[in-house]
Amino acid sequence: TKTLSTALTNLSTPKRLDLQFSGKLDKTMIKILVDYKNIITSLDLRVWGNKSFLLTKYPSLRFESLESLTLQRGLSVVYGYDHVMKTVCESMTGKHADNLKNLKIVGLAVDLKVEEMPELESLIIDEVCTEATWSLLKQCKQTISRLELYEIMLKAPPAFMTDNYEDFDIPNLKQLILNYSNSNTFSFI
Numbered sequence: 001t002k003t004l005s006t007a008l009t010n011l012s013t014p015k016r017l018d019l020q021f022s023g024k025l026d027k028t029m030i031k032i033l034v035d036y037k038n039i040i041t042s043l044d045l046r047v048w049g050n051k052s053f054l055l056t057k058y059p060s061l062r063f064e065s066l067e068s069l070t071l072q073r074g075l076s077v078v079y080g081y082d083h084v085m086k087t088v089c090e091s092m093t094g095k096h097a098d099n100l101k102n103l104k105i106v107g108l109a110v111d112l113k114v115e116e117m118p119e120l121e122s123l124i125i126d127e128v129c130t131e132a133t134w135s136l137l138k139q140c141k142q143t144i145s146r147l148e149l150y151e152i153m154l155k156a157p158p159a160f161m162t163d164n165y166e167d168f169d170i171p172n173l174k175q176l177i178l179n180y181s182n183s184n185t186f187s188f189i
Contacts (some may be wrong), residue, residue: 003079017042018040019033024050028067038064040065042067043070044069049074055091062095063096068101068103071088072105073107082108087145089108094114100117101121102120103122104124110131111131120144122145123146123148125149130155134168143172146173147176151181
């Protein structure tokens with residue numbers, strides 16, 4: 001962290017950090033996240049193994065400049081862990097909804113509730129259940145121009161949301177990537 005601190009004190013150094021952490025966060029990684037929370041613009045975290053950091057030790061930690069967020073469940077599929085992933089996704093998107101331009105969620109098998117994300121331009125969903133996919137699309141359909149769906153077996157929208165696919169029109173969509181989808185996904189498209 002000393003090298004990073006020295007580099008960031010240089011006046012010509014841009015005050016932006018793009019961080020990607022794979023695996024469990026160690027003390028140094030946590031210190032970087034806490035100390036530089038105001039200049040982190042991109043963050044890629046694995047939820048598995050980092051529950052304590054994300055939900056217990058620093059539940060109110062907000063990254064003031066965060067524009068890109070990737071949350072990955074991780075390697076383990078442990079009974080009940082999807083509820084941890086759900087809680088982390090709801091917490092992180094809720095705290096950063098007003099700044100996020102790019103959101104990627106990997107591995108979620110339960111529904112979630114997210115706030116409207118008025119700045120979101122890109123949404124990537126990988127191995128996310130139908131209900132969570134519709135919840136995410138509902139909150140960002142007006143702003144996204146890029147949508148990527150991987151390993152999605154999309155069913156019709158839940159009745160409490162809408163009766164038809166037309167309510168999920170994405171007017172600014174310029175790029176669409178589908179990988180391993182079912183026929184319902186194509187009905188939506």
